[in-house]
Amino acid sequence: MVARLVSEVTGDAATVRAMAARLDFAQRQGLRALPSPLPSVPEIDALYGSLRLTDRDRDLLLAVALHLSDSLEPILAIDGRTAAELAVSPVGDLIEMHAGRIRLIDPRLGIWLQASTAPSDTVALHTRLHHVFLSRREQVCADWHAARSSTSRSPVAASALTRTARVLAQTGKNVRAFQIAGEAAAHTSGAERDEATLVAGVSAIAAGHAVEAVRLLVGLYPDATERHRLQGLGSLLVAQAFVRGAVPELDAHAFAPRTDDRDDWYSWTRAAALAAFLCAERGDRRGMRAWLDAMREGSAKVGADRCLRDPVVALSWLVLGDRDIDDAPGTGPLSRGILGALHAGMDGDIDRGLRLLAAWDTGMDEEVDPLVAGCERSPLVAAYRAVVEVLLLMWRGDIGAARIRMMRAAVALPVALPFAGLGVVISRRLDLAVLGRLGPFARALTASLPAPQRIDRLVDRGIEAFLAGDEEEAIALMRLWHDRGAPRPSLSVPGLEESSIETDDDPPRSAPIEPPEITLARGLRSRILNLPAEEWQTERASISAVARTLRSPFTRGRVEAMIGIRSIRDGEIRIGREYLADARHLLEVSGATAWTRAVECRIDRVDAAETAPSAKDPLSSSRRAWEAQLTARELEVAMLVVEGASNRDIADALHVSVRTVEVHLGRVFGKLDVRTRVELTVLAHRIGG
Numbered sequence: 133m134v135a136r137l138v139s140e141v142t143g144d145a146a147t148v149r150a151m152a153a154r155l156d157f158a159q160r161q162g163l164r165a166l167p168s169p170l171p172s173v174p175e176i177d178a179l180y181g182s183l184r185l186t187d188r189d190r191d192l193l194l195a196v197a198l199h200l201s202d203s204l205e206p207i208l209a210i211d212g213r214t215a216a217e218l219a220v221s222p223v224g225d226l227i228e229m230h231a232g233r234i235r236l237i238d239p240r241l242g243i244w245l246q247a248s249t250a251p252s253d254t255v256a257l258h259t260r261l262h263h264v265f266l267s268r269r270e271q272v273c274a275d276w277h278a279a280r281s282s283t284s285r286s287p288v289a290a291s292a293l294t295r296t297a298r299v300l301a302q303t304g305k306n307v308r309a310f311q312i313a314g315e316a317a318a319h320t321s322g323a324e325r326d327e328a329t330l331v332a333g334v335s336a337i338a339a340g341h342a343v344e345a346v347r348l349l350v351g352l353y354p355d356a357t358e359r360h361r362l363q364g365l366g367s368l369l370v371a372q373a374f375v376r377g378a379v380p381e382l383d384a385h386a387f388a389p390r391t392d393d394r395d396d397w398y399s400w401t402r403a404a405a406l407a408a409f410l411c412a413e414r415g416d417r418r419g420m421r422a423w424l425d426a427m428r429e430g431s432a433k434v435g436a437d438r439c440l441r442d443p444v445v446a447l448s449w450l451v452l453g454d455r456d457i458d459d460a461p462g463t464g465p466l467s468r469g470i471l472g473a474l475h476a477g478m479d480g481d482i483d484r485g486l487r488l489l490a491a492w493d494t495g496m497d498e499e500v501d502p503l504v505a506g507c508e509r510s511p512l513v514a515a516y517r518a519v520v521e522v523l524l525l526m527w528r529g530d531i532g533a534a535r536i537r538m539m540r541a542a543v544a545l546p547v548a549l550p551f552a553g554l555g556v557v558i559s560r561r562l563d564l565a566v567l568g569r570l571g572p573f574a575r576a577l578t579a580s581l582p583a584p585q586r587i588d589r590l591v592d593r594g595i596e597a598f599l600a601g602d603e604e605e606a607i608a609l610m611r612l613w614h615d616r617g618a619p620r621p622s623l624s625v626p627g628l629e630e631s632s633i634e635t636d637d638d639p640p641r642s643a644p645i646e647p648p649e650i651t652l653a654r655g656l657r658s659r660i661l662n663l664p665a666e667e668w669q670t671e672r673a674s675i676s677a678v679a680r681t682l683r684s685p686f687t688r689g690r691v692e693a694m695i696g697i698r699s700i701r702d703g704e705i706r707i708g709r710e711y712l713a714d715a716r717h718l719l720e721v722s723g724a725t726a727w728t729r730a731v732e733c734r735i736d737r738v739d740a741a742e743t744a745p746s747a748k749d750p751l752s753s754s755r756r757a758w759e760a761q762l763t764a765r766e767l768e769v770a771m772l773v774v775e776g777a778s779n780r781d782i783a784d785a786l787h788v789s790v791r792t793v794e795v796h797l798g799r800v801f802g803k804l805d806v807r808t809r810v811e812l813t814v815l816a817h818r819i820g821g
Contacts, residue, residue, distance in 0.1 A: 133152070133155070133159065133160055133161070133162045133166070133580075134148065134152070134576065135542075135543040135544065136166055137151055137152065137166070137170075139239075140166070140170055140239050140243075141170065141176075141239055141240050141243065142238060142239060142240065144175070144240075146175050147173060147175040147176060147240065150173040150174065150175050151170060151171065151173050154171045154173065155167075158343040158344075161579070161580045161581075161582070162340055162341070162546055162548075162580055163340070163341060163342045163343040163344070163374070163375065163582065164341055164343045164344045165307065165310060165311075165336065165339070165341050165344055168311060169197075169242070169243055169246040169247070170243050171243075171247070172243050172244055172246075172247035172248070176240045176243055176244050176247075177244065179240060179244070180240070180241060180244040181244075183244075185222075185223070186222075188211065189221070189222060189223045190245070190249075191210070191211070191257060192207065192210070192211045192218075192223060193223060193226060193227070193236065193241065193242075193245055194245045194246070194249060194253075194254070194257055195207055195210050195211070195257055195260075195261060196227060196234055196235065196236055196242070197236060197241075197242030197245050197246060198246070198254070198257060198258065198261065198277075198280075199261055199273070199277070200272070200273045200276045200277065201270075201273055202233045202234060202235055203232060203233065203234075204229055204232050204233055204234040205232070205268070206261065206264045206265060206268065206270075206273075207234050209264045209267075209268075210257075210260055210261065210264055215229055225237075226238070226241060255280075255281050256281075258277045258278075258280040258281035259277070259278075259281040261273075261277040262274050262277035262278045262281055265277060271292060272292065272293070272296045275289040275292040275293050275296075276289075276293060276312065276315070279293060279315050279316070279318075279319050280315070282319065287319060287320045287321075287324065289316075289319060290315075290316040290317070290318075290319040290320035290324060290325075290328060291316075291320070291324060293312050293313065293315060293316035293319075293328070294312075294313055294316045294324070294327055294328045294331055296312055297309040297310075297312040297313035297316065297328075297331045297332070297335065298313075298331055298506075300312065300335075301331065301334065301335045301338065301506060301507070301510070302506050302509070303509055304508075304509025304510055304511070304514075306335045306336075306338040306339040306507075306510050306511060307335075307339050307511075309331065309332075309335040310332050310335035310336045310339060310341070310344070313328050313329075313331035313332035313335060314328075314332040314348075316328035316331075316332075317329045317332055317348075323357055323360070326352060326356040326357055326360040327360065329348050329349075329351055329352060329356075329360075330349070330352065330360050330363055330364045332348050333345045333348035333349035333352075333364055333367060333368070333371075334349075334364065334367045334506070334507070336348060336371075337349075337367045337370050337371045337374075337512065338367075338507045338510035338511065338512050338513075339510065339511050339512070339546075340511055340512050340515065340545070340546025340549055342370075342371045342372075342374035342375045342549070342582070343371075343375055345367060345368070345370075345371035346368065346371045346372055346375055349364045349367060349368040349371065350368065352364050352368075358389065358390065358391075358396065359393075359395070359396060359399075361387075362387070362389060362396050362399035362400050362403070363399045365387055365399065365400065365403035366399070366402050366403035366405075366406040366407075369403060369406055369407045369410065370406055370410060373407075373410040373414070374549050374582055375582055376582070377414070377552075377582055378414060378416065379407050379410045379411050379414070379416065379419055379423075381419070384400075384404055384407070384422070384423060384426035385426070387400065387403070388400055394433075394434055397430055397433045397434050398430070398434045398436065400426075400430055401426075401427055401429075401430025401431055401433070401434060401436060401440065402440065402502065402503065402505070404423045404424075404426040404427040404430060405423075405427045405440055405441075405444040405503055406503065407419075407423040408420050408423035408424045408427055408444060408448050409444060409447060409448050409451070409503070411423060411448075412447075412448035412449070412451045412452040413451055413550075413551050413552040414552045415452065415552075415622070417452060420448055420452065424444075424445060424448065427440070427441060427444060428441060436502065438461075439462070439463065439467075439502045440467075440502040440503065442460040442461075442462070443460040443461070443462030443467035443468065443471055443503070444467070444503060445457070445460070446458065446460040446462075446471060447460075447462075447466070447467065447470070447471045450471065450474055450475070450645065451551065451622065451623070452622060453622030453643075453644065453645060455478065455643065455645060462501070462502075462503075463499040463500060463501055463502070464492075464499045464500060464501020464502070464503070464504065464508055465492045465501055465504070465508055465513050465516070465517055466501050466503050466504055466513060466516060467501050467502060467503050468488075468499070468501070469488055469489055469491070469492045469517065470489070470516060470517060470520050472485070472488045473485035473486070473488045473489050473520050473521075473524060474520065474623070474645065476488065477523075477524050477527055477645075477646075477647055478645055478646070478647065479647075479648075480647045480648045480649060482524050482527055482528045482647060483528075485520075485524050486521065486524055486525075489517055489520060489521050489524075492508075492517065501513075511544070511545050511546060512545075512546060512549065512550075514541075514545050515541065515545040515546050515547045515549060515550050515555070516550040516551075518537070518538075518541035518545055518547055518555075519541075519547055519550045519551060519554055519555040519558065521537060522534045522537050522538045522541070522555075522558055522562075523554070523558060523623060523625070525537060526558065526561075526562070526625070526626065526686075527624075527646065527647050527650060527684070528683075528684055529683070529684030529685045529686035529687055529688075529722045530686075530722065530723065531562065531565050531566065531686050531722045531723040531724040532566060532722065532723020532724070532725075533723065534558075534562055534723075535562040535563070535565075535566050535723070538555070538558060538559050538562060538573070539573050541555075542555075542559070542573055542576075542577060547559075547577065548577050548580045548581055551621070551623065553581050553587055554621055554623060554625075555577065556574075556577045556578055556580075556581055556587055557587055557621055557625050558625055559573060559574045559577050560574045560577075560578065560587075560592050561592070561595070561625055561626055561627075562574075564592060564595045564596055564599065564726060565595075565626070565686075565724040565725075565726055565727055566723065566724060566725050566726055567725070567726055568596065568599045568600065568725075568726030568729065568730075569596060569726075570592070570596075588613065588616070588619050588620075590609050590610070590612050590613040590616070591609075591610070591613055591620075591627050591628055593609050594606045594607075594609035594610045594613065594628045594631060595627070595628045597609060598628055598630060598631060598730070599726050599727065599729070599730045600730075601730070601733060602763070603631065603761075603762075603763055604763040604765075604766070604799070606628065606630075606631045607631045607799070610628060610631045620644060621644070622644055622645055623644065623645050623646075624644035624645060624646030624650060626686070629654055629657045629658070629690075630657065630661075630690070630693075630694060649681075649682050649683060649684060649687060650684070650687060652678065652681075652682070653679075653682055653684075653687045653688070653690070653691050656675055656678060656679060656691050657690070657691060657694055659671065659675055660675060660691070660694045660695060660698050661694070661698075664805060665702060665805050665806075665815075668698065668702060669702075672695065672698075672699065675691075675695065676695060676711075679691045679692060679695065684722070685718040685719070685721045685722040686718070686719065686722035686724050686727075688718050689714075689715045689716075689717075689718030689719035689721075689722060689724070689727065689731075690715070690719070690727070692711050692712075692714045692715035692718060693711070693712060693715035693719075693727075693731050693734075695708075695711045696708040696709065696710070696711030696712035696714075696715060696734075697712075697734065697761060699711060700712075700738060700756075700757050700761070701757055701758065701761040701803070701804065702757070702819075703753060703754070703757045703818070703819035705738060705753075705756060705757060708738070709735060709738050709739075712731055712734055712735050712738070713735065715731050716728055716731045716732055716735065719731060737759055738756070738759075741755070741756035741759055753819050754771075754774070754815070754816040754817075754819040755767070755771060757819050758770060758804070761803050761804070762800060762803060762804075765786075765796060766796050766799055766800050766803070768786060769782055769786075769793060769796040769797055769800060770797075770800045770804075770812065770816075771816075772785065773797065773800075773809050773812055773813070774812060774813050774816040774817075779793045779794060779797070797809075800812070
């Protein structure tokens with residue numbers, strides 16, 4: 133929404149804020165289209181309120197703001213002057229003419245002109261534009277301006293506008309298609325109105341305007357023709373899922389065609405396929421199965437087993453988290469491109485997955501996708517493609533590149549909608565990896581999530597605390613996350629395994645969809661965290677050897693950092709520092725700036741401890757070793773225990789309760805892999821020796 137406002141009114145922050153305040157909640161979320169024209173605000177009035185224009189110049193500028201295309205010749209026909217004469221006229225500084233095109237230099241001028249012009253004058257100018265375009269045999273523009281100038285219904289113009297809107301929608305210009313089809317619907321009735329409403333509603337959801345789509349498509353029930361209801365059913369289910377956060381619980385057969393018409397049955401089958409995929413995105417296994425059953429029934433009737441049923445079944449189970457479903461030969465951006473890209477990523481061939489996505493993005497692949505037929509070029513499908521591309525870049529370890537791609541996509545596409553908000557989760561994790569905090573893009577995307585959808589913020593807060601050096605807070609947050617069932621997307625997004633608290637008694641959870649090396653790295657991190665001290669010395673070399681096979685610099689860098697931290701904890705300061713240095717270089721290459729800084733801080737702490745005077749402190753080596761692993765308060769408790777203090781003595785010394793000391797000591801035991809005070813004391817002296 134902000135990007136659209138910036139493109140409409142330039143980057144003036146005060147104007148954008150004032151205009152955003154005039155929008156309703158759904159418009160600010162991007163779930164409803166922005167008003168056309170945009171409302172004028174005091175900041176725009178102050179800018180142009182003193183502008184003095186002749187009637188002729190005002191009509192010229194208003195015509196530029198109103199006309200459907202940006203071609204120069206119709207404007208010259210309206211005004212009567214040549215381009216050269218306009219260039220040296222008083223309005224020459226307000227317009228830009230180039231290569232047969234004309235536009236206002238400042239879009240805010242168009243907003244002010246439309247707001248300050250009497251409605252009757254605007255209608256009159258639309259009428260003049262209608263006649264100009266009609267004389268030029270530009271029927272689409274002529275019909276548009278005829279509809280805008282009419283105070284009563286204009287069915288002839290409406291029919292032509294609906295056809296134009298369909299063409300625009302198929303080429304991905306869904307915002308304009310929605311606008312034109314909506315205008316057509318206002319000028320006709322009966323079946324033609326149903327047709328225009330259908331095109332407007334489908335275009336609205338294809339542009340990401342889910343609330344707008346629900347408003348329009350619900351109007352087809354129950355009185356529209358059965359064909360229009362069936363053709364709009366799939367888009368209505370998609371829109372309702374995005375607005376409500378869940379697919380409506382409906383009896384699919386209640387909406388089944390009452391005839392044997394093949395086209396009607398195909399529309400119903402496609403709607404069931406979309407509903408099954410949407411249920412899978414939201415983890416609704418029962419709903420997905422029910423809709424898949426309906427889709428199979430319809431596919432058998434219309435012979436769509438191979439082109440629709442097979443890829444939708446494969447895509448739905450994959451998105452739900454089933455790794456055992458084979459790839460299916462579909463067509464188009466979703467049924468083949470995204471499904472194939474995810475399978476390639478699962479197989480570890482991420483570059484092939486990115487190539488599959490790029491093939492559609494070039495515009496050279498014109499395949500029809502049965503699942504999203506007619507919307508292959510829409511912003512919504514492009515958003516799905518962009519989210520998967522960013523996910524693959526994350527899996528490959530290109531954190532900086534992934535974040536840039538996500539920010540660019542968020543400017544133009546509804547990236548908060550695909551995969552039940554996966555794009556929002558990804559954006560937040562990328563901001564944390566690069567900035568160490570949530571940036572404006574991640575916060576804006578989070579705010580744009582439909583109200584029913586919620587993402588788990590505990591992991592994000594845990595990562596932020598961990599990168600800031602507050603490991604105690606990170607562990608507490610991850611414990612809360614674990615107590616809530618450790619919810620996570622079925623498509624793997626990097627979390628905080630460094631503070632994992634899972635135990636052997638925990639119930640097994642289904643593995644997320646991810647490349648083999650990310651699964652391998654998760655296992656390595658678990659071994660680093662959980663190996664007993666007596667096994668660590670012999671196992672570290674093998675863990676390190678396996679870590680060197682990881683191709684993702686981000687994934688390997690985090691494993692190397694954990695090896696370094698564990699080594700320092702066990703008193704091997706020099707070896708640990710070497711691993712941390714390698715981790716810093718790898719994370720820097722990945723673009724994960726915040727993770728790089730966190731490792732640098734650990735190295736600085738180790739270096740500072742190494743250069744600190746220690747002649748009078750026989751336990752300085754253990755203190756230095758433990759500084760990288762324990763919080764400041766945990767280190768205080770540990771050293772007092774080693775010096776022989778009781779829990780009561782420690783509580784008195786630190787001005788805390790005995791219970792607090794017990795909690796800190798329990799965490800110390802867990803982090804240092806000891807079970808008693810005696811073992812802790814022995815470990816400290818062994819390191820010191």
